[in-house]
Amino acid sequence: MMTAVITGAGRGIGRAVALRLAEEGYDLALSARTLAQVEETARLCRQKGVHATAASMDVAEQAQVEEWAAEVLAEFGTIKVLINNAGVFLDRTVLETEPSEWDRVMDVNVRGAYLCTRAFAPSIIEAGGGHIINMSSTSGKKGYARQGAYCASKYALLGLTKVLAMELRDQGVHVSAICPGGVDTELVRGHLDRPDWLQPEDIAETVAFLLRLPPRAAVDEVVMRRFTAEPY
Numbered sequence: 001m002m003t004a005v006i007t008g009a010g011r012g013i014g015r016a017v018a019l020r021l022a023e024e025g026y027d028l029a030l031s032a033r034t035l036a037q038v039e040e041t042a043r044l045c046r047q048k049g050v051h052a053t054a055a056s057m058d059v060a061e062q063a064q065v066e067e068w069a070a071e072v073l074a075e076f077g078t079i080k081v082l083i084n085n086a087g088v089f090l091d092r093t094v095l096e097t098e099p100s101e102w103d104r105v106m107d108v109n110v111r112g113a114y115l116c117t118r119a120f121a122p123s124i125i126e127a128g129g130g131h132i133i134n135m136s137s138t139s140g141k142k143g144y145a146r147q148g149a150y151c152a153s154k155y156a157l158l159g160l161t162k163v164l165a166m167e168l169r170d171q172g173v174h175v176s177a178i179c180p181g182g183v184d185t186e187l188v189r190g191h192l193d194r195p196d197w198l199q200p201e202d203i204a205e206t207v208a209f210l211l212r213l214p215p216r217a218a219v220d221e222v223v224m225r226r227f228t229a230e231p232y
Ligand SMILES: NC(=O)c1ccc[n+]([C@@H]2O[C@H](COP(=O)([O-])OP(=O)(O)OC[C@H]3O[C@@H](n4cnc5c(N)ncnc54)[C@H](OP(=O)(O)O)[C@@H]3O)[C@@H](O)[C@H]2O)c1
Pocket: 007, 008, 009, 010, 011, 012, 013, 014, 031, 032, 033, 034, 035, 037, 057, 058, 059, 060, 085, 086, 087, 088, 089, 108, 135, 136, 137, 138, 179, 180, 181, 182, 183, 184, 185, 186, 187, 188
């Protein structure tokens, strides 16, 4: 049985990805800070017949990431897939943004992906290769007013994705990014108003597609916009 690790799996896109990968037969190691939400995701995944664990942790905190990784590896042996999905949004102009707010967005959205990759990539290599998928955004492709810290973090995550794709290629690890436009989740509800949101399941379908590709094929990034939005 193959194991996938998903951060930010308590709700929204992370929960939809977890449920989709459960349907594909993956065992799942799930985390977010709010334990009750991750436990609910794990329960829904178990109903689909797979093994799923839930943990409360903050991806920006090195000790918490490492402790969780040790637990996951002890429980599952090796893992094949890491989805760096945990993320936070900030709706502020750059000049309104406090340095502490800037740091938090960068810490969760960029440092978190770095720390989780550092903690789990050795296991994926040990398993003979696999996938790392980073949840960037269309805000990693284009500037949006009032999204300075968020755009900077999602551009940074794309940069990290390209570097990892080169550094881990020889060990059989596929590293790619998904850049969704507006998705109907708690992250952006109340901040953005979109008439035709993408749904979390649409992003989950893209994750399943990336994992299904033959190992000879590499997709660097999938930009998935709302149908009525401008192409990127
Ligand atoms: N919604 C969109 O329009 C959209 C578009 C493009 C990209 N994205 C990206 O997609 C990813 C998922 O977003 P979403 O829309 O599904 O948001 P969401 O519904 O708010 O879910 C975010 C998940 O991440 C967890 N999380 C947040 N901070 C964390 C931290 N420091 N450590 C561990 N877990 C943390 C949250 O749980 P806790 O708060 O309990 O920790 C939650 O489970 C994010 O990276 C986001 O930037 C979203």
